[in-house]
Amino acid sequence: MSARFGIRAFRAQMPARQVNTNMRFAQRRTYQSAAENPANVEGPPKSKFAQLWNSPVGPKTVHFWAPIMKWGLVLAGAADFARPADQLSLSQNAALTATGLIWTRWCFIIKPRNLFLASVNFLLFCVGATQTTRVLLYNASQKNDSTIDAAKKEAEKDVGAIEKIVEDPKAAVKSVTNPK
Template sequence: MSSRVGLRFFQNSRAAFRNVQRRFGIQRRFQSSTVAAEHQSTFQRLWNSPIGVKTVHFWAPVMKWALVIAGISDLSRPAEKLSLTQNGALTATGAIWTRWCLIIRPKNYLLAAVNFFLGCVGVVQVGRIYNYRRSLEGSATEAAKSMEHELVDSAKEAVIKAEAAVKKSS
């Protein structure tokens, strides 16, 4: 008799939890809100998922791989022709958005992966630029200082352009 009471309690609480999920629109990943979801194939569940192939959660990372491929193709370019600000931006973008992809709901692991590799490519390229400048200037501190001045100057330029655009639009 006691096992039946426990079973009834479990079944009733489970049904109540499902009602709460339905009321607030909470769904599991790859689960449609219809009863037919249980009879769908894996491909159909992926297709109809809130993070599936029909959404930006899939296509944004797919398109962003072009930046990673472009960064990898720049490995064949000489280091003196690489832009420090561009590769610094790629590094920062990769680091920031990798973290962000793991915070948002639904978590987008595909986008986190592409951003991680984007950051890695940026770090490699910035390292190549640093080594090239160190070989030219003879010391690591001089190379770091010249890189710092370049980044600061480009940031100041961007601020001046932004302020001018704001004044122009006002």
């Protein structure tokens, strides 16, 4: 007779009634699929509020509150439309543009598909692209260059700064912590 280890051995020694009750507890899930959601059960029509409340992207989930918070970035970028272009950061607005573009695409890939988040990211892309264009056009007008040349020169400045940091990271940290 060989010794058995693990749950199968334990289950084999118990009566059938006890196996089912103990195993039911072990197989419990901590999530709920869309098919098990009470909002998806056929029955009398529910109000629009009840449908929103029980939705997989409703106010009970992070899929609702993350876009609400991200609207702050969109509104801050839109508030910068009133600022002169020489006071805007090209790298910051380029980052907003890239973030908006990348996450708009991912909002259609991830499950559950969140159109509210996609709309926020698309508007973040629009705001960032508008501000980036304003900065590039301003820089080009100051140097009488084309927009493409201005973008290349700004990128060269960033590359130069990054190269200095890579060459001597301690000096870069010191310059940030102890500015003169």
